[in-house]
Amino acid sequence: MSDALAAMFKALGDPTRLKIYTFLCDCSGPVAVNDDGDVRPASGPTVGEICCHITGLEQSSSNISFHLKELRTAGLIETERRGKNIVCSVNSAAHATLHAYFVGGQSGRINSGV
Amino acid sequence: MSDALAAMFKALGDPTRLKIYTFLCDCSGPVAVNDDGDVRPASGPTVGEICCHITGLEQSSSNISFHLKELRTAGLIETERRGKNIVCSVNSAAHATLHAYFVGGQSGRINSGV
DNA sequence: TCAATAGTTCAACATTTATTGAACTATTGA
DNA sequence: TCAATAGTTCAATAAATGTTGAACTATTGA
Numbered sequence: 001m002s003d004a005l006a007a008m009f010k011a012l013g014d015p016t017r018l019k020i021y022t023f024l025c026d027c028s029g030p031v032a033v034n035d036d037g038d039v040r041p042a043s044g045p046t047v048g049e050i051c052c053h054i055t056g057l058e059q060s061s062s063n064i065s066f067h068l069k070e071l072r073t074a075g076l077i078e079t080e081r082r083g084k085n086i087v088c089s090v091n092s093a094a095h096a097t098l099h100a101y102f103v104g105g106q107s108g109r110i111n112s113g114v
Numbered sequence: 115m116s117d118a119l120a121a122m123f124k125a126l127g128d129p130t131r132l133k134i135y136t137f138l139c140d141c142s143g144p145v146a147v148n149d150d151g152d153v154r155p156a157s158g159p160t161v162g163e164i165c166c167h168i169t170g171l172e173q174s175s176s177n178i179s180f181h182l183k184e185l186r187t188a189g190l191i192e193t194e195r196r197g198k199n200i201v202c203s204v205n206s207a208a209h210a211t212l213h214a215y216f217v218g219g220q221s222g223r224i225n226s227g228v
Numbered sequence: 229t230c231a232a233t234a235g236t237t238c239a240a241c242a243t244t245t246a247t248t249g250a251a252c253t254a255t256t257g258a
Numbered sequence: 259t260c261a262a263t264a265g266t267t268c269a270a271t272a273a274a275t276g277t278t279g280a281a282c283t284a285t286t287g288a
Contacts, residue, residue, distance in 0.1 A: 006126070009127040010128070013121075069236085081284085084285050085233095086235065095216065099216035102216060162264065162265085176268095184245095
């Protein structure tokens with residue numbers, strides 16, 4: 001339970017991965033939901049596009065592939081092959097979990113007294 | 115900028131540290147603000163109390179000390195000596211930064227269409 | 229079927245990290 | 259001042275991690 005959360009934070013704890021994840025958050029399309037209610041991976045950038053954005057191209061795609069795998073293993077992102085490309089997108093449920101962790105608890109405590 | 119954020123996530127990416135941080139969030143007292151507007155460390159558990167809570171006691175306090183240092187270096191927590199003890203508390207500004215990262219962006223996208 | 233494109237996996241490596249126990253520092257109370 | 263308490267720092271070790279280039283797999287288009 002808590003370890004899964006730690007794994008997510010750990011995945012975001014590398015500068016390259018945080019850039020990738022932020023990029024995905026910024027440019028992921030809407031989530032697709034089919035007639036059965038299944039949530040399918042949303043449209044988003046391909047691995048190649050992520051490489052371009054992160055490394056300015058001309059850097060090892062194997063490294064980006066490694067980081068994408070880490071993000072996927074942590075449950076933060078999803079990937080789906082579309083023809084020759086693989087499209088990446090943010091896992092909304094995981095994003096919501098992370099958001100929820102920082103809600104409440106510490107909030108509203110500033111200037112609340114001695 | 116982004117590296118500081120990554121450092122915070124990295125600090126939360128270890129199960130022991132996440133437990134410590136969560137404990138601090140749960141039991142930190144209100145933040146103290148003096149007449150000059152300076153925000154001083156809030157009251158909270160001592161290092162020893164954290165050791166008890168995390169390890170059920172009987173485990174190396176040097177390890178907890180190490181993790182507290184990591185959290186402090188990342189800017190997530192603050193410590194203040196009070197007599198023989200050292201009291202720990204959450205850094206509210208850092209907490210707000212983390213919270214803000216997950217607001218907007220991905221939110222509101224679920225079920226928003228194809 | 230063949231070549232080109234798009235990503236992944238593998239092996240090797242240099243760093244970093246978490247953990248442990250022992251030694252050290254700082255504060256309090258007798 | 260001395261002993262006890264509360265934490266930190268240090269050294270050593272084992273494990274995990276990020277990066278690289280080469281080899282591999284999968285898909286498309288000719």
